[in-house]
Amino acid sequence: MSATLSELAHTEALHFERLATLGTLAAGLAHEIGTPLATVLTNLDVVLERLGELDVPADEIRPLVEALIEARAGVDVVGRAVGSMRRFGDVEGDDVEDVSLPEAVSLALDVAGHELRHRARLIIEHDDAPRVRGNLHQLAQVVVQLLSNAAQALPEGNAEAHEVRITTRRCRPGGACIEVRDTGAGIDADDLPRIFDRDYTTRVRPGGRHGIGLAVCRAIVQGLGGVIEVESEPGRGTTVRVRLPAVSQRRPAQRLAPVHAVPSPARRGRVLLVDDDPLVRTALCRALGREHVVEPVASGREALVRLREDPRWDVIVCDLLMPDLTGPQLHAALRRERPDLADRMVFVTGGAFTDETRAFLAAIDNPVFHKPFRIRVLRDVIAAAVALVG
Ligand SMILES: Nc1ncnc2c1ncn2[C@@H]1O[C@H](COP(=O)(O)OP(=O)(O)OP(=O)(O)O)[C@@H](O)[C@H]1O
């Protein structure tokens, strides 16, 4: 028996409640980890740079430089994991947008990839799939469910003998398609008609409720005007195909960040640094202080006072979430009083977004850096802004 629409809506609501809680947790953790990581990364970059300038024999310096480069590579890996957690934490955003299927797959792999890697070789093929109208996180959730089902159809520990192939491609007429093919246990022909039913499951795991994954997938896919199909051969494997209507017109060009040239500054710039975290302030002052005059302030309110008494700043590097006056609030105040200064704001953020912050980031053209970021990228943006002001 198929579930009714209202039952499905309830199932979906339950499921997304579970995901939203997970997402909030992930975003909070990303924020907690990202900020100190930004301090570590910035300081490593500064030390590496200064070591290179010391008048010490290269043989003595080399092991230290190598140790720091390895430390930085480790921090970069953690930084990427933080980025994935942050993106997963964005699951509550339900905006409809033109979604790239490879992007949805990549987000899903961040979440579910580890479940697969010790069970199968993972093959990913992206073949010119057009974008689809939908929500990135919902589509990523569909892929997560399909990958999780594929993983559970495969035995552990014999990864070389098995394969999970994820394909995105164009499918006619006017469609885009994601396919997840596994070489796992397969599904008996008799069971095939029931697998989308809510509560139909062959899992015998204690705790938790199962049998909702495919019901949720079908609800999401049908909600986007698509279909989901399954082919399976017991003992040989299963293919699940999601077909979605493609966006007909080309997506407008992505908005470019206002500055992306990388000239080296002819003069020292003036940078106002607004961050409530003292370690981030110290690290950024250290990293930028030789090229520019950097003045740190600990809050948005303090920044506003400083900007009112002296507006001659090339760049305002500003945290997003601060207790008294947030980055968006400072931006709004400057928009009213000194729009030229609002344009010179560069945001650094550890994530953990509220709906307002998310809407704010979508609406502005200013550069945004997610902690941790590499200091040279921020330097390039500041250098370009200084050159622009002249
Ligand atoms: N790739 C697959 N290979 C083999 N069987 C599958 C596959 N995908 C789904 N199934 C079968 O369909 C059933 C229903 O899948 P569904 O994703 O809806 O629920 P579930 O995986 O059992 O639980 P959960 O709610 O945690 O996703 C599974 O229990 C399994 O028997």
Ligand SMILES: [Mg+2]
């Ligand atoms: Mg499942």
